Amino acid sequence: MKIRVKEGEILRGRGEGQYELEANSHLELTQITFADTNLSQTFEIVFLGEGASCNLSFLDLAKNSGHLESIIHVKHQVPNCKSVLVHKGLYNDAAQGTFKAMVEVAPHALDTDASQLHRSLLLSPTAKVHAEPHLQIQADAVKCKHGVSIGQLDDKALFYLKTRGLDEPTARRFLIQGFAKEILDHIPDVESRAQLEQQVFAWI
Amino acid sequence: MLEIKNLKVNIGDKPILKGVSLKIKPGEVHAIMGPNGSGKSTLSQVLAGHSDYQVTHGSVTFKGHDLLKQAPEERALNGLFLAFQYPVEIPGVNNTYFLKAALNAKRKTQNLPELDALDFLKLIKEKMALLKMDEAFLQRSVNEGFSGGEKKRNEALQIALLEPDLAILDETDSGLDIDALKIVAESINALRSPKRSFLLVTHYQRLLDYIIPDYVHVLQNGQITQSGGKELALELEQSGYENPR
Numbered sequence: 001m002k003i004r005v006k007e008g009e010i011l012r013g014r015g016e017g018q019y020e021l022e023a024n025s026h027l028e029l030t031q032i033t034f035a036d037t038n039l040s041q042t043f044e045i046v047f048l049g050e051g052a053s054c055n056l057s058f059l060d061l062a063k064n065s066g067h068l069e070s071i072i073h074v075k076h077q078v079p080n081c082k083s084v085l086v087h088k089g090l091y092n093d094a095a096q097g098t099f100k101a102m103v104e105v106a107p108h109a110l111d112t113d114a115s116q117l118h119r120s121l122l123l124s125p126t127a128k129v130h131a132e133p134h135l136q137i138q139a140d141a142v143k144c145k146h147g148v149s150i151g152q153l154d155d156k157a158l159f160y161l162k163t164r165g166l167d168e169p170t171a172r173r174f175l176i177q178g179f180a181k182e183i184l185d186h187i188p189d190v191e192s193r194a195q196l197e198q199q200v201f202a203w204i
Numbered sequence: 205m206l207e208i209k210n211l212k213v214n215i216g217d218k219p220i221l222k223g224v225s226l227k228i229k230p231g232e233v234h235a236i237m238g239p240n241g242s243g244k245s246t247l248s249q250v251l252a253g254h255s256d257y258q259v260t261h262g263s264v265t266f267k268g269h270d271l272l273k274q275a276p277e278e279r280a281l282n283g284l285f286l287a288f289q290y291p292v293e294i295p296g297v298n299n300t301y302f303l304k305a306a307l308n309a310k311r312k313t314q315n316l317p318e319l320d321a322l323d324f325l326k327l328i329k330e331k332m333a334l335l336k337m338d339e340a341f342l343q344r345s346v347n348e349g350f351s352g353g354e355k356k357r358n359e360a361l362q363i364a365l366l367e368p369d370l371a372i373l374d375e376t377d378s379g380l381d382i383d384a385l386k387i388v389a390e391s392i393n394a395l396r397s398p399k400r401s402f403l404l405v406t407h408y409q410r411l412l413d414y415i416i417p418d419y420v421h422v423l424q425n426g427q428i429t430q431s432g433g434k435e436l437a438l439e440l441e442q443s444g445y446e447n448p449r
């Protein structure tokens with residue numbers, strides 16, 4: 001599916017597809033995906049006009065023996081555009097996550113500002129994640145950064161919460177909630193945000 | 205209230221506490237001083253139930269129960285509180301939400317009805333006023349980005365809110381400015397009662413000017429080497445730990 005964000009427009013989007021951004025447009029893509037079987041999803045963002053920007057926020061949740069793969073391709077083909085990609089994953093049981101991101105900055109896409117960040121939490125000893133952030137920069141004068149962090153629930157934080165009388169499941173839920181919040185906060189509508197929050201916790 | 209008998213604790217293979225005994229009666233305030241690395245925080249963390257430490261010997265009884273058998277949350281619900289030397293930052297977890305959950309968990313074990321959002325807000329604002337804390341801290345994530353002193357004040361707020369039977373303050377005074385120290389000390393003094401006890405871990409006599417202890421102990425190299433009244437802290441201030449009486 002191709003989705004065109006017209007010049008100067010702002011689009012709040014979700015779902016797979018190829019998003020094309022005209023000059024001075026903005027895309028706010030917030031994607032929350034649940035998987036307990038195998039699922040692969042692909043997103044492509046193409047900057048067609050200068051001065052456009054996008055915020056791409058992903059939360060992947062996989063459990064059982066599900067394998068959830070997210071492929072995200074950002075193409076900076078013109079100067080002066082900005083992309084912010086934050087991908088978070090929560091993997092439980094024997095689930096697997098794959099995160100493949102490719103941010104391409106074409107030779108003439110000067111003054112590009114691109115960042116990508118992946119963070120995931122493995123909620124069980126048998127969960128796995130595979131993160132592949134790629135940056136392909138062919139232009140000068142660009143600002144690009146990327147980061148990956150993979151870990152478990154923070155033991156120190158768990159202990160702190162327990163010393164305040166919260167039991168293990170509640171303490172874990174708090175930390176998972178805290179982890180997901182950064183992405184859920186991108187959903188502007190209070191009601192749908194609360195609903196998704198519920199879904200996230202019910203799911204874990 | 206609390207009775208520690210010949211407690212020995214290892215981290216890995218390394219002995220940290222080498223036979224600590226301490227008895228705290230209801231209403232008493234005890235202070236523990238001692239050089240860096242002597243095991244003060246280890247003792248505090250073991251009492252709170254941290255699992256990285258192995259108790260190799262000894263026993264701890266808290267309010268008649270075998271403390272070492274209880275999970276950290278049981279200890280808390282039973283009335284033990286540890287104010288951390290290094291309070292933990294918890295990104296994304298709202299401070300109000302956290303404080304309310306902690307209070308309601310406690311109320312539940314006391315067979316009291318849970319407080320709803322409005323009643324809780326009223327209560328927490330009273331406690332914050334007591335500690336002269338800006339209400340903006342309610343909107344922040346737990347300890348995240350708090351300054352050193354702000355974190356300590358947030359610990360003191362939890363003591364005021366949860367009203368534990370035994371509060372262990374692991375260097376809550378370190379990092380507090382002069383005014384904040386007085387405010388926190390006053391909040392503690394306001395809670396002093398014949399039924400409530402405190403264990404203050406501190407490096408500074410200054411705290412003990414405000415919260416006057418009944419007993420002062422010196423922990424050195426994993427053992428209590430001196431115990432005395434409040435005047436011991438003053439003597440230590442003069443002589444240091446190297447020159448025992």
Ligand SMILES: Nc1ncnc2c1ncn2[C@@H]1O[C@H](COP(=O)(O)OP(=O)(O)OP(=O)(O)O)[C@@H](O)[C@H]1O
Nearest residue numbers: 215220238239240241242243244245246247256289
């Ligand atoms: N996780 C750990 N692994 C190895 N050694 C540790 C660990 N935690 C503490 N220790 C050691 O145990 C000893 C006691 O540490 P502890 O934190 O209890 O000291 P303290 O008396 O609280 O010191 P301070 O006054 O500096 O806070 C120190 O030598 C410390 O290095």
Ligand SMILES: [Mg+2]
Nearest residue numbers: 244245246289
């Ligand atoms: Mg210490």
